[in-house]
Amino acid sequence: MTSNGIKAIIFDMDGVLIDSEPSWQQAEFETMQALGLPLSYEDTLQTTGLRIDQVVSYWYQRYPWANYDNANTAKAIVDKVVAQIKQNGSAMKGVENALNYCRQHHYHIGLATSSSTAIIEAVLNKLQIGQYFNAIQSAEDLRYGKPHPEVYLLCAQQLGIAPHQCLAIEDSFNGLIAAKAANMQTCIIPAAEQAQQARWVLAEHQLANLDQLAELLLAN
Numbered sequence: 001m002t003s004n005g006i007k008a009i010i011f012d013m014d015g016v017l018i019d020s021e022p023s024w025q026q027a028e029f030e031t032m033q034a035l036g037l038p039l040s041y042e043d044t045l046q047t048t049g050l051r052i053d054q055v056v057s058y059w060y061q062r063y064p065w066a067n068y069d070n071a072n073t074a075k076a077i078v079d080k081v082v083a084q085i086k087q088n089g090s091a092m093k094g095v096e097n098a099l100n101y102c103r104q105h106h107y108h109i110g111l112a113t114s115s116s117t118a119i120i121e122a123v124l125n126k127l128q129i130g131q132y133f134n135a136i137q138s139a140e141d142l143r144y145g146k147p148h149p150e151v152y153l154l155c156a157q158q159l160g161i162a163p164h165q166c167l168a169i170e171d172s173f174n175g176l177i178a179a180k181a182a183n184m185q186t187c188i189i190p191a192a193e194q195a196q197q198a199r200w201v202l203a204e205h206q207l208a209n210l211d212q213l214a215e216l217l218l219a220n
Helices: 021-034 042-047 052-062 070-088 095-104 117-127 150-159 173-181 198-202 210-219
Strands: 008-011 108-113 135-138 166-170 185-188
Touching: 008 150, 021 042, 021 070, 042 052, 052 070, 070 117, 095 108, 095 210, 108 117, 108 150, 117 135, 135 150, 150 166, 150 173, 166 173, 173 185, 173 198, 185 198
Parallel strands: 008 108, 008 166, 108 135, 166 185
Antiparallel strands: none
16 A cells, blocks of 8 residues: 555554444443433444544433533543443454554554543553554544544644545544545444445445454555
8 A cells, every 4th residue: 555655554443443332332321321311222323433522412412301511421431431441441353463564564653533531541551552653633622523534634744644645444434434534545444243334335445353454555
């Protein structure tokens, strides 16, 4: 892929580097159930890739509840996720191989995530992978989160690489839209049970896991 001008690989975090999406779903489900919302566990898939304040707002717009406090509800969810990561967090298949390959072949490596700084720190500490990243960008304090492209554009800027020379690796449709809107090449690694969905055609590439990234980069 270097022949196509790719100089940087920018990774999403949740569901790409760490198997945290089930933790997010469980935390979101439990918190919303406690507020009396008629959500099923499967309903939480609708908010995958969104920033946490957007998640809370998303459900409030559909099922308004009394004493709405976005920040406190968001914190309740994040605290549950951080605790789960610290206790049970595990890397997605192929993470260390992919990061080593990118570093050995002199790609700039970025992290662009909707997650908060607290989640980022928990993940990097748990997986011991912080040393690989040349730039880390959270959408936590940005005006917009994914699917807006801002977090990807800022990560590319921090890396000093033009967006069209970046390959973004995502697991969610909201994240994929963000990367496409940032004018980046895209690679989607959806959850296995979602792998056959037609919407992934939006991405230039689709992989089963990060162990396949080196082959993809070599082939292009």
